[in-house]
Amino acid sequence: MRIVLLGFGSVGQGIARAIHTKDLGITITGCADSRSGVVDDAGIDIGAALERKQKTGYCGDTRITPMDVVATAEYDVLVEVTPTNVTTGEPASSHIRTAIERGKHVVTSNKGPIALAYRDLQAAARRNGVCLKYEATVCGAIPLINAMQEGLAGNTVTRLLGVLNGTCNYILTRMSEEGLTYEQALMEARELGYAEADPTYDVKGIDAAIKLVILANTVLHLDKTLDDVETTGIDLLTPDALRLADEQDCTIRLIGEIVPGDGVLRVSPRIIPKTHPLVVEGTLNAVTVETDMAGEITFIGRGAGSTETASAVISDLLSIRDRYVQGS
Amino acid sequence: MRIVLLGFGSVGQGIARAIHTKDLGITITGCADSRSGVVDDAGIDIGAALERKQKTGYCGDTRITPMDVVATAEYDVLVEVTPTNVTTGEPASSHIRTAIERGKHVVTSNKGPIALAYRDLQAAARRNGVCLKYEATVCGAIPLINAMQEGLAGNTVTRLLGVLNGTCNYILTRMSEEGLTYEQALMEARELGYAEADPTYDVKGIDAAIKLVILANTVLHLDKTLDDVETTGIDLLTPDALRLADEQDCTIRLIGEIVPGDGVLRVSPRIIPKTHPLVVEGTLNAVTVETDMAGEITFIGRGAGSTETASAVISDLLSIRDRYVQGS
Numbered sequence: 001m002r003i004v005l006l007g008f009g010s011v012g013q014g015i016a017r018a019i020h021t022k023d024l025g026i027t028i029t030g031c032a033d034s035r036s037g038v039v040d041d042a043g044i045d046i047g048a049a050l051e052r053k054q055k056t057g058y059c060g061d062t063r064i065t066p067m068d069v070v071a072t073a074e075y076d077v078l079v080e081v082t083p084t085n086v087t088t089g090e091p092a093s094s095h096i097r098t099a100i101e102r103g104k105h106v107v108t109s110n111k112g113p114i115a116l117a118y119r120d121l122q123a124a125a126r127r128n129g130v131c132l133k134y135e136a137t138v139c140g141a142i143p144l145i146n147a148m149q150e151g152l153a154g155n156t157v158t159r160l161l162g163v164l165n166g167t168c169n170y171i172l173t174r175m176s177e178e179g180l181t182y183e184q185a186l187m188e189a190r191e192l193g194y195a196e197a198d199p200t201y202d203v204k205g206i207d208a209a210i211k212l213v214i215l216a217n218t219v220l221h222l223d224k225t226l227d228d229v230e231t232t233g234i235d236l237l238t239p240d241a242l243r244l245a246d247e248q249d250c251t252i253r254l255i256g257e258i259v260p261g262d263g264v265l266r267v268s269p270r271i272i273p274k275t276h277p278l279v280v281e282g283t284l285n286a287v288t289v290e291t292d293m294a295g296e297i298t299f300i301g302r303g304a305g306s307t308e309t310a311s312a313v314i315s316d317l318l319s320i321r322d323r324y325v326q327g328s
Numbered sequence: 329m330r331i332v333l334l335g336f337g338s339v340g341q342g343i344a345r346a347i348h349t350k351d352l353g354i355t356i357t358g359c360a361d362s363r364s365g366v367v368d369d370a371g372i373d374i375g376a377a378l379e380r381k382q383k384t385g386y387c388g389d390t391r392i393t394p395m396d397v398v399a400t401a402e403y404d405v406l407v408e409v410t411p412t413n414v415t416t417g418e419p420a421s422s423h424i425r426t427a428i429e430r431g432k433h434v435v436t437s438n439k440g441p442i443a444l445a446y447r448d449l450q451a452a453a454r455r456n457g458v459c460l461k462y463e464a465t466v467c468g469a470i471p472l473i474n475a476m477q478e479g480l481a482g483n484t485v486t487r488l489l490g491v492l493n494g495t496c497n498y499i500l501t502r503m504s505e506e507g508l509t510y511e512q513a514l515m516e517a518r519e520l521g522y523a524e525a526d527p528t529y530d531v532k533g534i535d536a537a538i539k540l541v542i543l544a545n546t547v548l549h550l551d552k553t554l555d556d557v558e559t560t561g562i563d564l565l566t567p568d569a570l571r572l573a574d575e576q577d578c579t580i581r582l583i584g585e586i587v588p589g590d591g592v593l594r595v596s597p598r599i600i601p602k603t604h605p606l607v608v609e610g611t612l613n614a615v616t617v618e619t620d621m622a623g624e625i626t627f628i629g630r631g632a633g634s635t636e637t638a639s640a641v642i643s644d645l646l647s648i649r650d651r652y653v654q655g656s
């Protein structure tokens with residue numbers, strides 16, 4: 001199976017490294033970062049591209065753009081892992097549309113296109129007889145989309161509850177364990193690389209809300225946008241609130257919730273018993289899916305990280321290989 | 329898609345009810361319990377069979393045996409949910425072999441054939457171009473087999489740790505929470521229907537060991553039997569041991585472990601921190617899979633129950649429908 005890889009940051013490099021070191025039957029015929037690209041229909045030299053990127057910051061030739069790679073290379077699957085833009089979805093959306101119109105399957109970790117344009121992209125994929133997969137857009141390494149589409153097939157989901165943002169979970173864990181203030185815990189998270197210089201996107205609950213929109217639209221058959229999510233962040237929480245919860249053997253976590261029956265999507269800090277499976281430590285993610293037959297199923301794992309995201313992308317690739325490209 | 333259903337106890341009835349009430353595109357053309365059967369190539373009357381079973385104890389005609397149904401009915405998939413025999417695997421193994429030789433797919437919740445004869449059955453399925461699925465044999469409603477075969481595809485599993493027996497977990501939870509003795513907690517579990525009159529199979533760790541053998545042979549590419557599992561039960565645990573663990577913010581759980589690298593399979597009571605995701609309450613099951621790319625992924629859910637087992641069987645059926653039988 002031949003793929004092209006757009007985005008050669010930490011996730012893209014993680015994917016390239018996994019394909020380079022594991023015997024997965026996958027050949028990379030093109031890759032690009034935002035400023036350079038390389039195409040070789042016989043298979044690029046992955047080791048050389050990784051080394052070039054490390055040394056020069058470019059994975060290929062500066063005359064080759066990402067769109068050149070999508071539009072001209074020979075491949076079965078586009079892997080789109082460029083940085084997320086949740087306002088426009090670009091340039092990822094254009095890359096994905098171009099690949100689909102060329103009759104290529106698509107695997108992406110990019111939340112932008114899936115949160116903003118899932119229905120359109122899925123319709124285009126159907127028209128062109130190709131597959132669009134996006135396991136890596138929600139909860140990193142946790143195979144949640146696969147579980148909801150296949151492992152729990154036949155079930156009706158009555159509610160979904162999730163700890164969807166590792167940064168917030170780290171801050172709340174530290175406030176709870178050590179009695180830190182929000183500001184102290186945030187500073188610690190920054191020092192450890194768990195929070196950005198501008199943490200708004202995480203601590204205001206926006207990142208969690210985007211993941212809810214993706215889950216709602218892709219596996220729960222709703223049609224929602226970010227504006228439909230009632231969103232409250234964790235930035236106003238006090239150590240007192242956590243102490244109060246603690247006195248009742250509870251703690252506070254930022255919980256994303258979907259109730260498919262009444263179409264509600266909500267992100268807010270919630271008091272939950274410490275023994276609840278959703279109470280996970282540090283930067284972990286956790287999701288509980290409530291269903292009519294399987295009861296409550298909880299999934300816990302790392303929600304971010306280059307290798308973890310690569311894991312989700314590669315499982316999507318292997319699924320496409322086994323179903324659609326086996327003969328090629 | 330047409331199926332026949334062998335086994336019409338609580339699991340079989342759960343499956344029949346789900347097919348009867350949900351619009352899954354599945355027709356049951358035959359079913360049987362151990363003493364009666366019914367075949368109708370146009371689709372049996374599921375409601376009538378359920379009512380007959382409730383009223384008389386027979387789902388069909390006493391002149392029709394399960395083997396008659398497997399060997400003569402028209403169907404795409406055999407659903408084999410007769411009671412488990414872990415010594416011989418019979419009569420389930422014979423039912424499954426007969427169906428496979430007729431070119432029929434098979435879905436089973438029956439641990440016997442999968443623990444004893446997985447390689448042979450899988451080889452026969454391949455020769456006959458059909459699919460053998462067994463999600464329901466391990467951890468009930470938790471879509472663990474699917475996750476390990478698909479959601480985590482491409483990963484190398486370095487270790488698997490699991491709370492695989494709900495009866496033991498209930499007993500240990502109660503000993504820990506209430507300071508009960510093993511005997512007191514077992515009596516309580518019996519009263520609530522969580523433990524059999526003869527609890528040996530559960531409390532000695534045999535049930536958990538069988539699940540390890542299934543996971544080892546089916547998704548971890550090992551070749552193990554029950555004799556290969558180092559098995560210690562929970563029946564000698566004292567409240568003192570649990571109190572001691574509690575003093576270190578730990579508790580004791582019956583943990584099944586597989587280390588694929590050195591081929592070790594082990595079931596034993598282990599001391600683990602209370603904050604570990606495997607520490608679940610009551611009759612829940614939990615499994616942590618340690619992998620090279622995805623890190624540690626934990627799955628928590630109900631490991632038993634007729635609706636929960638039906639959920640796993642139906643997800644297998646829908647997977648076969650979508651991949652193999654869509655046109656029929």
